Amino acid sequence: MESNRKETRLSPEEIDFLHQIVDLSLDWMSKNRDVDEPIVRFRTPKELEGLIDTSITDKGTGMSGILNDLKETMKYSVRTGHVRFFNQLWAGTDIPAVMGEWLTSVMNGSMYTYEVSPVFSLLEINLVEKLHSLIGWKSGDGVFAPGGAHCNLLAILAARNKASTNVRKEGISDKFVCFSSIHDHYTIQRAAGVIGIGEDNCVKVAVDGVGKMIPQELEKAILEVKAQGKVPFFVNATAGTTVLGAYDPLGEIAQVAKKHGLWAHLDACWGGHAFLSKKHRHLLNGCENYDSVAWTATKCLGLPQQCAMLVMKERHALTKCNAMGKDYLFHEHDEKDWDLGEKTLNCGRRVDALKLWISWKVFGNDGFEARVNHAFSQAQYMTQQLKKNPKFKLLAEPQSLNVCFWYIPPSARGLPEGSEWDKKVDNATITIRKRMQREGKVLVNYSDLHGHDAHFFRMITCNPGATTEDMDFVLSEIDRLGSDL
């Protein structure tokens, strides 16, 4: 590995390896659009260990020596970009964004200082400002963080530090309490544990029949906590809940929060795509009254992992919360405002902005809007089909891209709803899903939910390559796989 200054160009071995990877990539992305290509060839961990040589030797395989194991790695990996992948809150392959990731890895910047990442810092700041304007703010603060959970953690941390100016230096002495709905994302309650207020001090507020937090219940809970002599400081509202895709009534929740002097945070990690559509923007009405908003572009937009943003209404709020002022890295210089590293809990931080900028610029606002509108229209079509088909039962009227439903297997048809029905329907969900995974033609996830005893299918319709044919296919496939149950 001793450097040889004569090597001023890439070696033939390096160039050849690069072209092999390009070919594998083209083949993978192309086959994502082929419904006959399996989404997954399921193997157990033990089976996989026999198929892929994971071992690392002293001598090394050389670049050509790993190609076969890479092909096997791909063969047994899940095609999340496949047109019939509906399993997570993301799907599809955004080629300009993938190209953004390729350049990101080639250029390998780090988002802490302007001096080492001048253009990437500029792009990140531009995208933060773009989100400000979509929210309706004229200014503010913001940063990219490694995932939505980290955005929410940054938000609750900033709220805690604002609620008590001593807490950052001296530690917690108040009995802080935060609020979120029973349908929120689990990382909110976990964050309450992380920052030292305790998971039990995250009060879970009731929701209505479609999954929206009930503002009156929130206010009641705040008053109760105050009466106990505790310190309410933070309310999380959700735009796009994880299971039902519900949007909390944002305006009313913010009003309650403000009335009682609480930090209002909007977890729009999933549902923030509505920012991009004139037709669906109304779901986010009231968002401008929040102190912080989190959004991840890896979900409905299908950008490669990771690309999450947290913005705050107050300028320098993040720096105030997280900066440590270390001169070894953050020097005094004229471009200090462009050093983004003091806004997060990272030190070194990968460049997540380039891919979002490339995709957004290439497709434009119109392209993103069309993608979001397509996703909503697929959910609406799916809902209509479910309502027409007596073999299925909708769990709740979908508010966005999550369509939750039960398949009623032959043995449960005609039964009254109750424990027997629940048992049979629950078994059908689990059994069909397992068969679906083993066949690999389509992948839809399932879930449980507070107040329901039977697991159900949670279909996510954000796949940009999917059409109404695929929606029909999901239902016919579930029926086929469950016809003996």
Added chain:
Amino acid sequence: MESNRKETRLSPEEIDFLHQIVDLSLDWMSKNRDVDEPIVRFRTPKELEGLIDTSITDKGTGMSGILNDLKETMKYSVRTGHVRFFNQLWAGTDIPAVMGEWLTSVMNGSMYTYEVSPVFSLLEINLVEKLHSLIGWKSGDGVFAPGGAHCNLLAILAARNKASTNVRKEGISDKFVCFSSIHDHYTIQRAAGVIGIGEDNCVKVAVDGVGKMIPQELEKAILEVKAQGKVPFFVNATAGTTVLGAYDPLGEIAQVAKKHGLWAHLDACWGGHAFLSKKHRHLLNGCENYDSVAWTATKCLGLPQQCAMLVMKERHALTKCNAMGKDYLFHEHDEKDWDLGEKTLNCGRRVDALKLWISWKVFGNDGFEARVNHAFSQAQYMTQQLKKNPKFKLLAEPQSLNVCFWYIPPSARGLPEGSEWDKKVDNATITIRKRMQREGKVLVNYSDLHGHDAHFFRMITCNPGATTEDMDFVLSEIDRLGSDL
């Protein structure tokens, strides 16, 4: 954007864009090896805004329409992979690892569940076990996290939750105190603030002349804290401090920690590369006595951002600390032990293991060892040259890859050391560094340090492409740029 099922292959536009990006990537990586290619063409943020059209329009540019802006983006970005980049704790371009990133973005998995990332989960578990064996543990727990700061946060959180079984649920009621050296990484103290014990309750222990924590001082501090009725719970030792590259005396520190019942954490984010070298492994002697160890493969190994691991000696320690048991994502199934998502503070998490596995397997243990040994030998050469040259003054005997020194400009030569000397030397550091950045031929960072009044150069010698010629070039270039000062 309406899907058209006839498009079962990539479009000519998509394929052409991909090939353009490949060409840009090849050109970039190739020129990294050319000393005549500038590392940076410095521009202010305002200047950059005039050079790159960051705007996003409704219609979008299309793929070919963004190429020119991408070329400008690259033109004004910093070449961290350049053979004369010595500015950060990382350098170089690892082509197999970059190819790992390309596949990672194409396949776009997420590390939370086995069902969605079977092979990637297997690889991550294998790499965690590889680190266990390098440490000398037979088993344990572990996970990849988005950067070293997050690894350290996960460690101190687990320690806090172990120190008090109620704290996760009920919040902090004890007066917890943690310990770390005055030369530690700033994110340790920040983490103490994040988890609610308070930054002031991170006691900073004194170091010796080369930057190693003094174990006797640690014990004295623990006893003092106990006498105050507070609860010491966590000691952080550093393997490879950020500025001086010092390795704390690991065996002795662990012994003090164990004696007083404290969690011992080893921040080997920077210095963990010594695991890979038989020659330098002794620097990490005693590491097996720690409860947790953090290491980032993006530093000395030069893998693309991000690739950090936290391992723990106790099995299931991470799951115990972070799992929320949400069935919508983490189903009951036979492969539950391979679901890694309940070990971290992420929910969705990008695949950081693939690139490390590819690089390690391609180059082998021997290849990684050679890279680490090369980095150490460059530091030793640089140190020798500095000692021989009266225009320079070494700040402390380097313990690993950080060579810290002052340049004594003509106006300070012959002056006694004192405030006048400090002023002139400090000015020389800042002025030369600015000139260096504006010329772009080489990039070396500078730093301050507790106990010294003049900023100094901090040269990091982990660039795999650099040779002794480059070490000589750094010194002659600093002398050239400072000859009028």
